[in-house]
Amino acid sequence: MNILGIETSCDETAAAIVKDGREVLSNVVVSQIDIHAATGGVIPEVAARSHIEAINAVVNQAVEPVGWADIDAIAVTTHPGLIGSLMVGSLAARTLAITHDRTLYAIDHILAHIYAAQLGQQDDYEFPLLALVVSGGHTSLILMHSHKNYEVLGQTRDDAVGEAFDKVAKILGLPYPGGPSVAEAARAGQSTISLPIAKLENPYDFSFSGLKTAVLRAAQKLAGVGLDTPSADLAAKLTEQQKTDLAASFQATAIETLAQKLHKAAEKYHPKQIIVAGGVASSEALRAAVHQTFPNATFPAPEFSTDNAAMVAARAYYESEFTKPADPYDVTLTPN
Numbered sequence: 001m002n003i004l005g006i007e008t009s010c011d012e013t014a015a016a017i018v019k020d021g022r023e024v025l026s027n028v029v030v031s032q033i034d035i036h037a038a039t040g041g042v043i044p045e046v047a048a049r050s051h052i053e054a055i056n057a058v059v060n061q062a063v064e065p066v067g068w069a070d071i072d073a074i075a076v077t078t079h080p081g082l083i084g085s086l087m088v089g090s091l092a093a094r095t096l097a098i099t100h101d102r103t104l105y106a107i108d109h110i111l112a113h114i115y116a117a118q119l120g121q122q123d124d125y126e127f128p129l130l131a132l133v134v135s136g137g138h139t140s141l142i143l144m145h146s147h148k149n150y151e152v153l154g155q156t157r158d159d160a161v162g163e164a165f166d167k168v169a170k171i172l173g174l175p176y177p178g179g180p181s182v183a184e185a186a187r188a189g190q191s192t193i194s195l196p197i198a199k200l201e202n203p204y205d206f207s208f209s210g211l212k213t214a215v216l217r218a219a220q221k222l223a224g225v226g227l228d229t230p231s232a233d234l235a236a237k238l239t240e241q242q243k244t245d246l247a248a249s250f251q252a253t254a255i256e257t258l259a260q261k262l263h264k265a266a267e268k269y270h271p272k273q274i275i276v277a278g279g280v281a282s283s284e285a286l287r288a289a290v291h292q293t294f295p296n297a298t299f300p301a302p303e304f305s306t307d308n309a310a311m312v313a314a315r316a317y318y319e320s321e322f323t324k325p326a327d328p329y330d331v332t333l334t335p336n
C-alpha cells in the first residue's frame with residue numbers, strides 16, 4: 001500500500017510517499033530554518049504563512065515520481081503542533097482526499113516520529129517497544145505493546161529537550177536551531193559546571209526549564225554580572241572557553257537526564273526494541289550515551305530524525321489495520 005504523507009505541524013513543510021510502512025518512494029522537506037534563524041525561533045504566524053507558500057509545490061514534487069494512480073491513501077499530522085501550521089497541511093490533505101477520492105488518516109506527530117526508525121529497513125518492529133521521542137516540541141517516553149496499544153510513561157512538564165537546546169543556544173549567542181550549534185560548541189568545551197537533574201514524582205517525566213535557568217545563572221556568575229542581566233546581554237560578556245564549557249555541561253546534563261530515564265524504564269518493562277527518535281536523536285552525544293547501555297537501540301537515519309512526512313505515512317500504514325479513516329469533511333485538530 002502506497003501512502004502519501006503530509007506534515008506541517010511546526011516549521012517543516014513536508015510530503016512523502018511510503019510503500020508498506022517502510023519503503024520510501026519519495027520524500028520532500030522544505031525547512032523554514034533560515035526564516036526562523038533570523039528571529040531566533042519559530043513565530044507561529046510566519047510558520048503558517050510559509051507552509052501556505054510551499055505546500056502545493058511540496059506535495060506535487062512528492063507525488064510526481066509515483067503518480068496519483070498508485071497512491072492508495074493520504075495521511076496527515078493533525079496533532080499536536082501549531083494550530084495555524086496544522087491547518088495548512090490538513091486542509092491540503094482533506095482537499096486531496098476529496099478530489100482524488102482517497103482514504104484519509106489523521107496521524108499523531110509524536111507517534112509518527114517513532115516510525116521514522118525503520119524507514120528503509122527490512123526488520124519488523126518488536127514489542128514491547130520502548131520509544132524516547134525527543135524534539136523541539138516534545139520529550140516523551142512511550143511504551144508500545146503493539147502498533148495499536150501503547151502508553152505514554154512520561155513526558156515533559158515544561159520545556160521540551162530540543163527547546164532547552166534552543167534556549168541555551170540563545171543565552172550563549174549561538175545560532176538557531178540550538179541543537180547542532182550547542183553540540184558543536186560542546187565539542188570544544190569541558191563539562192566542568194555542575195547542573196541539576198530535576199527530580200519528579202513520576203520518574204519517567206521530564207523537566208528542562210530548571211536546567212535552562214541553571215545555565216542562565218551559571219552564565220551570569222561566570223560573566224560577573226547580576227541576576228537581573230538579560231540573557232541577550234550575556235554572550236558578549238563570556239569568553240569562548242566559558243561558552244563552550246557551558247555548552248558541554250548543559251549538553252552532558254540534558255543527555256544524562258534522557259539516558260537515565262530510558263534506562264529506568266527499560267529495567268522495568270524489558271523492551272524487545274528501543275527506539276530514540278525526533279530532532280534531538282540526531283545528537284551524536286545522545287547516540288553514544290544510549291548505545292553504551294543499549295547497543296541495539298535504533299535511531300532513524302539523520303534525514304528522518306527531524307520532521308518529515310515519510311514517518312507520518314509509515315505510521316498510517318500500521319494504523320490503517322485497526323483505525324477508522326478520518327472523514328475529510330470533519331477533521332479535528334488538536335494543537336499543543
Ligand code: KG4
Pocket residue numbers: 010134135136137138161162163165166177178179180183278279280281282283284305306307
Ligand atoms: O523533530 P524536530 O525537527 O521538530 C520538532 O518536532 O520539534 O526537532 C527539532 C529540534 C530542535 O529543537 C533542535 O535544536 C533539535 O531538534 N536538534 C538537536 C540536534 N539537532 C537538532 N538537539 C541536540 N543535538 C543535535 N545534534
Ligand code: ZN
Pocket residue numbers: 109113135136137278279306307
Ligand atoms: Zn517533530
